[in-house]
Amino acid sequence: MDTLRKTRWLLVMLTLAACKKPTENIKIVIDTDVIKYTALINVTDGQNGSPAPAATTIAITGTAANDIFELSGKKDIKLSSGIVTIGLRPTVAPTTNQPITVTAEINAPGYNRETRQVTFRAETKQQVINIQLTKTGSTAPPVVTPPPPVFNNVSLTFTGRCPNRTDLEIRPSVYVYFKKSDSNAAFQYLGYMDKGNISTNLLEQGGTYDFQIVYGAETYKVSQKIDQTSYNLTLDMPAACNF
Amino acid sequence: MYFRRSIVLLLAILLRCYQVNAQNNNQPPSLLGQKSILLNVGTQGVGAEFAYGVLPNLALRGGLNFIPFKAHNVFKISGFNSTSNLSADFYNVHALADYVPVKTASWFRLVGGFAYFFKAKGDIRVIPSDDYKYGDLVLTEDQIGYVDLNVNWKGLAPYLGVAFANTFPRNKFNVSFDLGTYYLNKPKADITGTGLLEGNSSQTPQFQSNIKDYRWLPIVQINFSYKL
Known part of the structure; x- marks a missing residue:
C-alpha cells in the first residue's frame, strides 16, 4: 500500500475519532468440533464402578485404525480418569451402507483384557461405549449403576x-x-x-x-x-x- | 515526506488564494445569483457539487461523494497471526450552506449542512495465516474459516466546518478548501465467523461497545470550481 493510500486510510478510519481500539478485549473464539464422528469410551472397574486404574491402556485396531484420533486431534490415544473420546479423521465419514468399525482393546494389570467393537454410523455422530473391567480370577458380577433421577431442565x-x-x-x-x-x-x-x-x-x-x-x-x-x-x-x- | 510536501503545497495555494482575493477585494462580491460546479477530492473520496448563491453572503451547495476503498493487512488482532482484507465504502449525497461571516474576508466561510450516507460501511475479513494444526491433524482453510468484522454508519449525518477561498471563482476557475467533520449515525457493528471460528459472533457486543464512539468523520477536501 503506498503512502497516499495509507494516509487516506488513516484519515478516513482512524480519525473517525474514537478513543477505544476496535479490537480491545475481543477474544478469538475457537471451536473444538473438528472431529465430527466421535465415541466416548468409559472404562470402569466393574466391581465398584470407579474409573479404570491409572495404568489401564487402550489400543485401537482394525483396518480403519489409521483414521482414528483422540478428540483433541492427537494420534496418541490414552485414557484419563478411565475416559477417552475417539473419532474419525475429519476427511473420513461413514455412509449409510458403509459404517466404519474399529476395535478397542483395554488392558489393565490385574484385570481381564477387554475388547469392544466401536462402529461409526452415518446417522450417529456421538455415542458412549461403557466397558467394565473384571479382575482376573473374580467371578463377582459387575455392579449395575442405576440411572440418575430426572429433574427440571x-x-x-x-x-x-x-x-x-x-x-x-x-x-x-x-x-x-x-x-x-x-x-x-x-x-x-x-x-x-x-x-x-x-x-x-x-x-x-x-x-x-x-x-x-x-x-x-x-x-x-x-x-x-x-x-x-x-x-x-x-x-x-x-x-x-x-x- | 510525500505528506509533508502536500501540506506545504496546500499552504502555498491557500496563501496565493488569499493574495488574489486581497488584490480583488476592493469591493466584496455578492454571492447572490452566482453559480458554479465543483469537483472535489479529500477524505470523503471524490465528488461533485453544484453551488448557488441564495443571499449576498450565503450560498448553498449540493452534491455527492464516494470513496470505495480496499486494503490488505491494515488490521491485526494481538497474538493471532492473520491476514486481513479491508473494504470501506462511504457514499453520500449532501446539502451544505456556505456563510460568509465577514464581508471583507469573503475567502473565509462557515459551512454547515447534512449528508445522507446511503452507504457507509467498513468490512474487515481476518483470515488465519498460519498452517494450523489440531493435534496431529493439519486443518484446511475451510475447516479453520475466517472472521468478518462489519460496521455500518448508514443514515443522516450533520456537517460543520469552515472553508477557505471564495465559493465562486472571480473568473472561471478557482480552488477552495473545506475542513470540517460529519457526525455519523451510531454504528451497527457485528462479528461473524465460519469454520472453527464460527463462535466469534459472541464477541459482537464487545465490538459494538468498542466501536460505538467512532462517529466523527473528518473532512479535509480540496475543491476545483468552474463558474457557470
Whole structure:
C-alpha cells in the first residue's frame, strides 16, 4: 500500500475519532468440533464402578485404525480418569451402507483384557461405549449403576479458558460427566456438550455438582451449585489452546 | 515526506488564494445569483457539487461523494497471526450552506449542512495465516474459516466546518478548501465467523461497545470550481 493510500486510510478510519481500539478485549473464539464422528469410551472397574486404574491402556485396531484420533486431534490415544473420546479423521465419514468399525482393546494389570467393537454410523455422530473391567480370577458380577433421577431442565454453557493465552477462548464440543460434589460416587454421564452448550434434566435444584470433561488426555473439572435454570461455567483447557 | 510536501503545497495555494482575493477585494462580491460546479477530492473520496448563491453572503451547495476503498493487512488482532482484507465504502449525497461571516474576508466561510450516507460501511475479513494444526491433524482453510468484522454508519449525518477561498471563482476557475467533520449515525457493528471460528459472533457486543464512539468523520477536501 503506498503512502497516499495509507494516509487516506488513516484519515478516513482512524480519525473517525474514537478513543477505544476496535479490537480491545475481543477474544478469538475457537471451536473444538473438528472431529465430527466421535465415541466416548468409559472404562470402569466393574466391581465398584470407579474409573479404570491409572495404568489401564487402550489400543485401537482394525483396518480403519489409521483414521482414528483422540478428540483433541492427537494420534496418541490414552485414557484419563478411565475416559477417552475417539473419532474419525475429519476427511473420513461413514455412509449409510458403509459404517466404519474399529476395535478397542483395554488392558489393565490385574484385570481381564477387554475388547469392544466401536462402529461409526452415518446417522450417529456421538455415542458412549461403557466397558467394565473384571479382575482376573473374580467371578463377582459387575455392579449395575442405576440411572440418575430426572429433574427440571437446566442449561449449561461451558467456556474453555487458556491460562497462557488471554486472547483465546474455547467453545468445547465434548462429552460431560457429573456427580454431586459431596458424594463419593463415580462420575456419571451427563451428555454431549455441543459448542459449549448442554441442556439436561439430571441436575437437582439446590444441589452442588462437579462437572468433568476429558480432552487431550487431560481431565478438567468445574463445580457449580444449581439454583437457577442456566449457568455459564468456565473451564481451564490448556490442551485446547495450542493454536 | 510525500505528506509533508502536500501540506506545504496546500499552504502555498491557500496563501496565493488569499493574495488574489486581497488584490480583488476592493469591493466584496455578492454571492447572490452566482453559480458554479465543483469537483472535489479529500477524505470523503471524490465528488461533485453544484453551488448557488441564495443571499449576498450565503450560498448553498449540493452534491455527492464516494470513496470505495480496499486494503490488505491494515488490521491485526494481538497474538493471532492473520491476514486481513479491508473494504470501506462511504457514499453520500449532501446539502451544505456556505456563510460568509465577514464581508471583507469573503475567502473565509462557515459551512454547515447534512449528508445522507446511503452507504457507509467498513468490512474487515481476518483470515488465519498460519498452517494450523489440531493435534496431529493439519486443518484446511475451510475447516479453520475466517472472521468478518462489519460496521455500518448508514443514515443522516450533520456537517460543520469552515472553508477557505471564495465559493465562486472571480473568473472561471478557482480552488477552495473545506475542513470540517460529519457526525455519523451510531454504528451497527457485528462479528461473524465460519469454520472453527464460527463462535466469534459472541464477541459482537464487545465490538459494538468498542466501536460505538467512532462517529466523527473528518473532512479535509480540496475543491476545483468552474463558474457557470
